[in-house]
Structure formats: C-alpha cells, structure tokens
Amino acid sequence: MTTVSEIKTAITQLTLEELRELRTWYEQFEADQWDAELEADVAAGRLDSLADEAIRDFQAGTATEL
Structure with missing residues (x-):
C-alpha cells in the first residue's frame, strides 16, 4: 500500500507535462x-427539506432568480 x-514524493518528481496530466485526471x-456523493444524498432523501423549502419560496414568490 502506498x-x-x-x-x-512521487508527485514532486513528475515532469510539468505529467503534472498537468495528473491535475486533469484528479480534477475529473x-x-x-x-457527483456520486450528491446522488447518494439525493437517493437517501437528505436534500428533500432543502428542495421543499425552495418550492415553498418559489410558490410564495419570495425566491430570487439567479
């Protein structure tokens, strides 16, 4: 196990091109x-109260447009 x-230490030994490649890979x-964490939260219902609040605000006309 690394x-x-x-x-x-290994990262400090990368070339600039390898570092760019690593950065791109890591960002993805x-x-x-x-994304997986958000999907799990949605599936578990952990965001339901926030969605309900947003819907109530929209229906009441108190939501602000982004």
Whole structure:
C-alpha cells in the first residue's frame, strides 16, 4: 500500500507535462466523487427539506432568480 507521503514524493518528481496530466485526471476524479456523493444524498432523501423549502419560496414568490 502506498502512503500519502510516498505519493507526495512521487508527485514532486513528475515532469510539468505529467503534472498537468495528473491535475486533469484528479480534477475529473474529484468531480466524479462529488457527483456520486450528491446522488447518494439525493437517493437517501437528505436534500428533500432543502428542495421543499425552495418550492415553498418559489410558490410564495419570495425566491430570487439567479
């Protein structure tokens, strides 16, 4: 198992092109993780109260357009 320390050391040894490639990969990886977490929250109903509040605000005419 690779440790975080070993990963950090390996990153410092990357070329600029490899670092760009890693950055691009990691940004997509992080976005995918966030999407999965959001989908799990939605499926579990953890955002229902926020959605209900937004609908109530919209129906009451108190919502502001973005």
